[in-house]
Amino acid sequence: MPELPEVETIKEDLRKLVVGSEIERARVLDASLVEQPSAQEFASRLEGVSITGARRRAKHLIVELDTGDSLVFQLKIGGQLLLVPPVEEPETDLMLVLDFDGDRRLFLRDETGFTRARLLDADELEERLSPLGPEPFEEEFDAGYLLRAIGSRKAQIKPLLLDQKVVSGIGNIYADEILYDARLHPRRKANTLTEGEWEALHAAIRSNLAAGVEHRGTTVRLYKDVLDRPGEHQNYLRVFEEHGQPCPGCEGEVVREKVSGRPSHFCPACQREDGPGVGGRLESLW
DSSP: OOOHHHHHHHHHHHHHHTTTOEEEEEEESOGGGEEESOHHHHHHHHTTEEEEEEEEETTEEEEEETTSOEEEEEOTTTOEEEEETTSOOOOSSEEEEEEETTSOEEEEEOSSOOOEEEEEOHHHHHHHHTTOOOOTTSTTOSHHHHHHHHTTOOSBHHHHHHOTTTSSSOOHHHHHHHHHHTTOOTTOBGGGOOHHHHHHHHHHHHHHHHHHHHTTOOOSSSOOOTTSOOOSGGGGOSSTTOTTSBOTTSSSBOEEEEETTEEEEEOTTTSOTTSOOSSSSOOOOO
């Protein structure tokens, strides 16, 4: 699933490759893609407009248009935006095609069919984004924020990290890696963390997401960038889908268990449920 680093990578690709292009025609091939407005209005409002910018908010990919509207994508599990040419034209699982000037086309492909798109004016966009928590690289997001926001909660720390109202952009892959770096068991209750553990968690969030951006995202299954290239961060994962393998930080073994309904990967020795694990501190391996 595209998380902050993957959406950030796609956003930067769009900035370099399609900003300034005019959308000559929009073809909605799967009406389930469009959540707002109707699929017909969505296509008609896109025709003849120019792309003026691209940005990201949490896992939302926002394409800014010269009409003042924004084309907002949630790529969910398997959404891919592919620019043709230079990419070879995809033939299956297509949901949307944007025909640009200069005989270029942007294809939205998703074999899972879960990607959703909205065309929103400024007020609608603000309403859509308003519930989201702070961005992990913003100044306001610090260890003190985490303590204030969720430090008294009796909920498990992993589902809190996945709550986009707490902090934006973290999904299952990076949550497992973050908790491993911070030496926190995914079932630890937030109200049991020490001040040092909050600091380690904050540092782990920023370092893991920054590494994901640097490596242009994580391709476990479906993620590709706009030029159909996989990310590289999967080569740096320590615990995600490494169950049964030796822990890189101790002599233990990585396990996989369900935590709040989500598959979770961790080392029980390094990430003890009853308190600090081996080292009890952030140990980045990058």
